Amino acid sequence: MKNYLGVGISVGVLAGLWTQLSIELTLITWVAFVAWACFFAAGGGRAGLVKGLAANVSGVLWAYLASLALEQATFNGAVAIAVALLGFVLCVQAALPLLSFIPGAFAGTALFFGTAFDLSxxxxxxxxxxxxxxxxxxxxxxxxxxxxxxSAPTGPAPAPAAVA
Incomplete structure (x- = not known):
């Protein structure tokens, strides 16, 4: 079984530091945690970084475009149609290897909407x-x-001392 002590310590320390820094800089603390989770869910490493980030950003950008279109829409059901189209696009774009992490794209879309359209x-x-x-x-x-x-043994165990 894989040990998670090291990553647990690093995540705990970095999470605390990020929380404090993001509050002081008025950044959106919770959004980073979702992207952080996407990194691990996409497999970690360089591939997880690239796939998670690309999928998150694509989801944000598609949601931004949908929000622009919805500003012009005045008919009942426009939001439902926009969401349906978004869901379709987020899945179809996964044919591109860079955008193949579908959950990350959905997360990006939700992040944009969840922050009341705060693109930057x-x-x-x-x-x-x-x-x-x-x-x-x-x-x-x-x-x-x-x-x-x-914790690894460094050599043979010492012989027990003789009892007199």
Whole structure:
């Protein structure tokens, strides 16, 4: 079974630091956590960083375009039609390898709508979350390796002392 102590420590420390920093800089704290989760859900590493970030950003941009179209729509059911089209596009774009992480695209769309259409705020927090993902993974592996080295036996056990 894989050990998660190292990544747990790195995520815990970085989560606390991000929360404090994002509050001080008036960034959207929770959005980064969703992007961070997408990094891990997309498999982690360089591939998880690229796929998670690309999918999140594409979802945000499609939602932004839908919001622009909805500003012009005045008929009943316009929102339902826009959401239906968004769902279709978010799935179909997955034919492109870069955008193949469908949950990340849906998350990006939800993030945009969940922040009341804050395009720049969402994009900044998504990038921060993706970067937190890669940093926490690398740092977590280093922490885990240090634990693994200290708990591994270093040689044969000493012989018991003779009793007189």
């Amino acid at each position: 705020g969402v994009l900044i927090a998504i990038v921060a979350g993706a970067l937190l993902g890669i940093v926490s993974e690398v740092l977590g592996a280093k922490i885990q390796a240090s634990f693994d080295r200290t």
